[in-house]
Amino acid sequence: MKKTAYILKWDIYHSEDPGYDAFCVAKEKYLSLSVHLSLFANDDWRHKSGFLPPKILYFQSNFDMIPQYDYPYTDLYTPIISKRMLKVLLEISSFDYSAIPVTMIDFTYLEKPFDEEGNLKSDVPVNNDYVAIYLLNHLDIIDFDNSSFEKGFLDVLFFSNLVIKEPELGLPSVFKLKDYQVPLFVSSEAKEALERNGIKGCVFEPVEVTPYEG
Known part of the structure; x- marks a missing residue:
């Protein structure tokens, strides 16, 4: 799924x-x-x-x-x-x-x-x-095999197609990725909750998640 x-x-x-x-x-x-x-x-x-x-x-x-x-x-x-x-x-x-x-x-x-x-x-x-806010843990969950990206100056990553891997315990409501400069990501559950509660000022850009397989 x-x-x-x-x-x-x-x-x-x-x-x-x-x-x-x-x-x-x-x-x-x-x-x-x-x-x-x-x-x-x-x-x-x-x-x-x-x-x-x-x-x-x-x-x-x-x-x-x-x-x-x-x-x-x-x-x-x-x-x-x-x-x-x-x-x-x-x-x-x-x-x-x-x-x-x-x-x-x-x-x-x-x-x-x-x-x-x-x-x-x-x-x-x-x-x-x-x-x-700043997040203390940055998740090492980029699915490099299924993502499309290039390395720029100082090895900064630029993604034309970003795919991330689902952790064993699922994604937290808000998270940041290791080695990627985008400030914040949210889970689908968090997106729905923010919209349901009328939180304003957000734009949600979808990112594919590879399901956890054990």
Whole structure:
């Protein structure tokens, strides 16, 4: 029986003005955050590098738009999801992850949002309904025999047809692949749950799954 998982992509055309929903208020230590967390972050790498993620991330966003979308498109490659979306995913299955709190700042606030000590000013309008997530385990389940791909610079893989192998215990609700730079995948059960719960901002690109045969 044919099985399917999905690359979880951003719906960048959900408004009449395609583009980012939120922009990271980047302090210097955050500039390479997306590379650290999305492309190379696994337990072994983190231990070797000594990289410590920030305690909180700040974004400027349109408050007429951002509350409507659970998977906003931002200028960080690191996935930002609503707490509601995270709850739905965890109800399908558990998965190993870490979350960084996210504070969205209303972009209509025109003054500097931080005081001289670097603290957020008390009069700044904020939304704290989002988190940045990074997955701690990257699954080594690419079916190279049935996939079509090329190797690019630094052996980065480019797939024209990606096929993955079903693990013995099945796919978790959300996962990331080892040696592949796509941020997130979801199982078919997770896709159905996200759609059923009205989670917005997601586009699902199907990926063939080779069933587990024992």
